[in-house]
Amino acid sequence: MHPAPSVILFTVLSGLGFGYLAFLGAGLVSASGWAAFALWFLGYALAVGGLLASAFHLGNPQRALRAFSQWRSSWLSREAWASVATLAVLAPVALSDWFGFAWPRAWGVAGAALCLATVFTTSMIYAQMKTVPRWNHWITPLMFQSFALAGGAILAGSRLWAAVLLAGLGGVLAAQWRIGDGRFAAVGATIGSATGLGTIGAVQVFEQPHTGPNYLMREMIHIVGRKHAQKLRVIAFGLLVMAPLAMVLALPPGPLTVALAAAPHLIGALAARWLFFAEAEHVVGLYYGQRGAT
Amino acid sequence: MTCLPVKTDKKLGLVIDLDTCVGCQACVTACKGWNDQGYGAPLSDQAPYGAEPSGTFLNRVHSYEVTPADSPAQIINFPRSCLHCDDAPCVTVCPTGASYKRAEDGIVLVNEDACIGCGLCAWACPYGAREMDAAAGVMKKCTLCVDRIYNETLPEADREPACVRTCPIGARHFGDFADPESNVSRLARNRGGIALMPEMGTAPVNRYLPPRRKDVLAASPLAPLLDVSATGLAGWLDRMLGKI
Ligand code: SF4
Ligand code: SF4
Numbered sequence: 001m002h003p004a005p006s007v008i009l010f011t012v013l014s015g016l017g018f019g020y021l022a023f024l025g026a027g028l029v030s031a032s033g034w035a036a037f038a039l040w041f042l043g044y045a046l047a048v049g050g051l052l053a054s055a056f057h058l059g060n061p062q063r064a065l066r067a068f069s070q071w072r073s074s075w076l077s078r079e080a081w082a083s084v085a086t087l088a089v090l091a092p093v094a095l096s097d098w099f100g101f102a103w104p105r106a107w108g109v110a111g112a113a114l115c116l117a118t119v120f121t122t123s124m125i126y127a128q129m130k131t132v133p134r135w136n137h138w139i140t141p142l143m144f145q146s147f148a149l150a151g152g153a154i155l156a157g158s159r160l161w162a163a164v165l166l167a168g169l170g171g172v173l174a175a176q177w178r179i180g181d182g183r184f185a186a187v188g189a190t191i192g193s194a195t196g197l198g199t200i201g202a203v204q205v206f207e208q209p210h211t212g213p214n215y216l217m218r219e220m221i222h223i224v225g226r227k228h229a230q231k232l233r234v235i236a237f238g239l240l241v242m243a244p245l246a247m248v249l250a251l252p253p254g255p256l257t258v259a260l261a262a263a264p265h266l267i268g269a270l271a272a273r274w275l276f277f278a279e280a281e282h283v284v285g286l287y288y289g290q291r292g293a294t
Numbered sequence: 295m296t297c298l299p300v301k302t303d304k305k306l307g308l309v310i311d312l313d314t315c316v317g318c319q320a321c322v323t324a325c326k327g328w329n330d331q332g333y334g335a336p337l338s339d340q341a342p343y344g345a346e347p348s349g350t351f352l353n354r355v356h357s358y359e360v361t362p363a364d365s366p367a368q369i370i371n372f373p374r375s376c377l378h379c380d381d382a383p384c385v386t387v388c389p390t391g392a393s394y395k396r397a398e399d400g401i402v403l404v405n406e407d408a409c410i411g412c413g414l415c416a417w418a419c420p421y422g423a424r425e426m427d428a429a430a431g432v433m434k435k436c437t438l439c440v441d442r443i444y445n446e447t448l449p450e451a452d453r454e455p456a457c458v459r460t461c462p463i464g465a466r467h468f469g470d471f472a473d474p475e476s477n478v479s480r481l482a483r484n485r486g487g488i489a490l491m492p493e494m495g496t497a498p499v500n501r502y503l504p505p506r507r508k509d510v511l512a513a514s515p516l517a518p519l520l521d522v523s524a525t526g527l528a529g530w531l532d533r534m535l536g537k538i
């Protein structure tokens with residue numbers, strides 16, 4: 001799949017934002033006054049910034065409000081509702097922290113649960129795609145939750161949570177790579193089943209249907225990125241998990257540690273998300289005889 | 295509404311005959327020609343006379359080489375357009391309700407005025423039947439020529455899809471799969487019509503007729519006579535040259 005920058009930014013930033021907001025909502029970060037305002041502002045900025053980035057992916061963003069209409073069938077529509085509901089529910093919690101109202105924390109805990117629900121709706125947009133076997137697996141939602149929680153814990157400045165959740169993220173990501181590598185074969189779609197000609201004999205492309213690229217090839221047949229996938233995996237893993245883990249364990253807790261851990265984590269997350277798209281093969285590539293190029 | 299209808303009264307669709315299709319691309323051109331001026335935004339081209347032309351099409355014709363285990367390879371032309379699936383995943387993923395499947399005849403359409411151009415439906419289609427128009431930013435797909443098949447201002451012979459009407463071979467057939475005695479149902483039944491990529495769970499309506507088995511050239515009764523061995527000078531030359 002084409003790794004579009006707007007979608008990478010959207011999923012990484014809003015996932016990080018909602019993960020962090022979950023920690024703030026649950027009251028796992030104690031701050032008051034303007035310090036609380038700054039913390040909440042960062043959470044809202046990440047979540048909303050990510051959502052805005054997604055609009056750049058649309059052909060007709062002026063009609064974006066229509067995306068709220070089909071929550072009964074569409075995960076994208078559910079995501080729209082979940083994110084707006086979460087931001088709305090958490091607003092009074094943020095005000096309470098900022099002005100010291102000490103309103104009941106249960107409301108914030110509900111908001112934290114909504115944060116995780118929002119991340120789940122995002123992940124299901126990808127996990128539901130039968131056409132992209134690498135994504136179409138329960139490990140995909142688990143991976144998105146792990147990203148959100150680990151990133152949130154880093155920003156929340158909690159050494160214990162960050163260490164545990166980063167380790168968890170490392171395990172889940174490694175599992176997602178491993179499972180993902182075998183998914184296309186497991187699903188069993190081949191050029192033979194795509195054309196229905198496989199029962200006659202071995203099928204190969206004789207001539208392409210068009211000589212220039214088209215939307216399908218640009219959007220869904222991205223083979224360039226798979227070339228350095230293995231090296232990128234190692235780099236992404238180091239930045240995403242190992243570097244922040246070393247920071248939170250070695251340095252005393254504080255804003256500087258948060259920044260030093262969050263910076264490599266964010267870059268690693270962008271790289272890992274780039275791979276999530278670039279490595280994912282869509283079955284339509286079968287018609288063009290273009291898959292598995294490494 | 296992007297929930298699928300429980301049942302459609304008719305199941306309109308196409309039968310595409312891979313035995314007779316010659317890959318002339320007439321259906322590609324006819325489809326582009328008709329749908330360029332009918333339903334919704336025109337099918338735009340980008341740099342049509344430039345170095346890297348590109349454009350929106352609703353129907354594309356591939357060519358494959360298929361090699362059976364016991365006979366020489368054969369070339370099979372393969373038109374690819376929307377299969378108007380019963381369990382169309384392109385419909386249920388749509389967040390806006392722009393994509394829908396009609397309860398009356400099963401045609402899968404896009405209401406372009408509601409489409410935000412998110413592209414999710416094209417991701418969900420295994421068959422590459424949807425292309426986002428780069429100029430209009432909305433999703434385009436085969437309409438089964440809904441603006442022809444019911445169009446009473448056209449002569450009756452023209453009330454079928456442009457690709458079907460134009461095919462010089464008669465390799466594309468249009469009809470109602472819900473009626474077991476329709477032309478398409480009978481063709482699919484008698485010729486072993488194939489559903490593409492059943493493992494994707496889309497329950498496509500369109501069927502592809504597999505190529506018939508080719509005759510194998512029988513050995514000529516005169517074949518033994520070809521094994522003549524030369525005698526005399528020619529025979530001597532043959533033996534000598536064979537040794538070098
Ligand atoms: S062929 Fe593709 S676009 Fe057409 S109905 Fe099936 S899934 Fe949807
Ligand atoms: S591109 Fe348009 S029709 Fe397709 S899912 Fe998005 S809004 Fe619906």
Ligand code: SF4
Nearest residue numbers: 325436438439455457
């Ligand atoms: S039915 Fe109409 S829109 Fe569909 S492929 Fe044929 S000509 Fe194109």
